[in-house]
Amino acid sequence: MTPRSVRSSVSYHAGQAAEHQVASEYERRGYIIVHRRWRGVGGEIDLIARNDEGLVFIEVKKSTSFEKAAARINRRQMDRICASAGQFLENEPNGQLTNVRFDAALVDASCAVQIIENAFDQV
Numbered sequence: 001m002t003p004r005s006v007r008s009s010v011s012y013h014a015g016q017a018a019e020h021q022v023a024s025e026y027e028r029r030g031y032i033i034v035h036r037r038w039r040g041v042g043g044e045i046d047l048i049a050r051n052d053e054g055l056v057f058i059e060v061k062k063s064t065s066f067e068k069a070a071a072r073i074n075r076r077q078m079d080r081i082c083a084s085a086g087q088f089l090e091n092e093p094n095g096q097l098t099n100v101r102f103d104a105a106l107v108d109a110s111c112a113v114q115i116i117e118n119a120f121d122q123v
Helices: 004-027 066-071 076-091
Strands: 032-040 045-051 053-062 100-107 113-116
Touching: 004 032, 004 045, 004 100, 004 113, 032 076, 045 076, 053 066, 053 076, 066 100, 066 113, 076 100
Parallel strands: 053 100
Antiparallel strands: 032 045, 045 053, 100 113
């Protein structure tokens, strides 16, 4: 294994662990995780959660601090996630009229989780 492939593997597993941590936090808050790593036309959505109010599309970012994790979310990525979310909604009973929210779930080096609801509206 090359040093690059080792780093890639470590990053992959750290990302999976962060997604699991975030999913557990949403479940603790009463959400049901309906999909993990759902892939649509725009790319991958890390987590999709549902509660009585609607759907939440969740982008998970892990870094050494919450600030660094938040800085890794850019407009292009948000646009891709929105495109995939639109495709996902095609199979929902209310389609594009489904109540949705886009959250950023940030995980720091200590594995603490910070959830920013409606994060895409704040950029």
